[in-house]
Amino acid sequence: MPPPKDIQKLISLTQTTQTLLAHFQTSLTPSPTTNTSTDAPDLPNGPLIAIHAATTLLKSHTTTLSLLLLTPPLTPSALIAKIGDVSSGALSGMVAAASYTPPAGARDDLGQIMRVELRVQVKRLVGAWGDILALVLAMAEARKTLSGKDRGPSEQERKDVLERTGVVWDVCDELLKLCNGGVVELVLKKAQQLRAVLLDAVEELKEWGEDVADSDDEDEDKAEGSGEDEFGDEDDFFGAKNKIGKDDKELKVLLDRSVKKLKMVGIMYQAVGKRRLKTFPAAAPSSNPATTGATNRDAASETPAQRLDELMQTLKTIPDTVDDLASTFYELEQEEAEAELKKVCDEAKSAVELVKKSWTGTDDEFTMWSAKWIEALDAA
Known part of the structure; x- marks a missing residue:
């Protein structure tokens, strides 16, 4: 058995590190007024690269730590060194990169949607690693009063080590996948999910209308x-x-028109995904007023990342409005249904207008398609 003094050092370190992890969790959930740019970290290669490197290192350290826990006797000095490597190295660098927000006027390669997702994933990883740390503390406490030879972890301890290590590995893999896919893969996935929700609501509304005669x-x-x-x-x-x-002919006509328009909105999601989200630059340059040109909105003052954030927020809002539209039909409220349908169409047209021009501010095939789509939506 290691000297009780070494065991106590390990216990003290795990308790101190748990306090540090709680601080990390708080920093990854900033309030709306928090300004993290005042002490922003130096990220010359970008936050995604920094987080990817830190995650890879953390996964490796976790593997080594689990082997130390499974191999008797418990070695406090080795565990202390490994915990220190994780908390002061991999985790601190990862949290700093994930909580970073560029100052006003600075280049923004990620956008708010990606930063939020990174914070969520890193916060999950901090929590998962905290579970391993809690296990280290429990095992150290159990051996603090142990007399005789340490025969290694119990069956339950072994099971806990393997399970919690596996959880950390899984979260690390998800975070690495997010970093590898970048902003484009994230927004494409979210847009597809939103479109699926939209089409499900449309199908339910259509089936409800077809059930009238029966x-x-x-x-x-x-x-x-x-x-x-x-x-x-x-x-x-x-x-x-x-x-x-059968006498509600006007409402039935409105329902049919709504279903037709909503299906066109679903087509818009596909087109935006293929022509805009897939082509979003990995490191988006700032919009150039000289090339952006005049539009219905002041797009010249926005970076592509800001336009992307606004676009995704609008795409997220549309399915919620469709739910409100469906509710008005279910309540047989024709005037409210008309208003909600107009709201859906206005939101869809707003989404198209946001990315009518390419990310570099030029006209292309989607520019022409969007104009025709708006005309068709209004005529439907």
């Missing part, structure tokens, strides 16, 4: 039956107000 026939059959059957099942009775009647 529900009306059922209602007529019930009306001709006995008084007891007029009310039918409790769910049918209270759900009857949420079905379009």
Whole structure:
């Protein structure tokens, strides 16, 4: 057994490091007024490269640490050195890069959407590594009063070491994948998910409208039956107000028009993904007023990363508005449905206008397509 003094040093270090990890977690969840640019780290090669290198190193250190925990006897000096390497090296560098926000006017290669995702993933990794640290503390505490030879970890301790190491590896792999894919892969994935949510809502709305005739026939059959059957099942009775009647022709026409327009919005997601998100520059240069030209908005003052953030926010808003639109139909509120449909279309056109020009501020095939798409959406 190692001297009790060495065990106590290990215990003290793990407790101090746990406090440090709590500080890391806080720094990765900044308040809206937090300005991290005042003491921004030196990231000459970009935050993605810095995080990738730190994650690779952390995964390697975690592997070594797990082997130390599984190999008897417990060696406090080796564990102390390894924990120090992680907390002062890999983790501190990773957290500094993830929490970095460029100062006003500085070049922004990532954009807010990527920085938020990086912070989420790094925060998960800090938490996962904290679970391993807690296990180190528990194993050290158990051996503090152990008399005799250390015969190695118990079956439960061995299981915990392997499970928690595996979790860290998995989170590291996800973070490395995010760094390798960069902004483009992230926004493409999110856009595809948003489009899927949108189309699911459209399909449900379409099916609800197609169920009109059958529900009306059922209602007529019930009306001709006995008084007891007029009310039918409790769910049918209270759900009857949420079905379009045969006389609600104007609402049915509006529903059909809405479904047609919403399908066109789904096509917009595909086009934006292929023609704009896939072509987003990995290291986006600032927009040049000389090449951007005049548009309906002051695009010259925005970097591509800022335009991308605004675009993704708009694409995220549209499915929520479609849900609101569906609710107005289910409540048979025609005027509200008209208003919500207009809102969806305006948001979709706003998304297209944001990236009407290329990331370098020039016209291209998508520029022409977007104009035709807006005309078709208005005519639908």
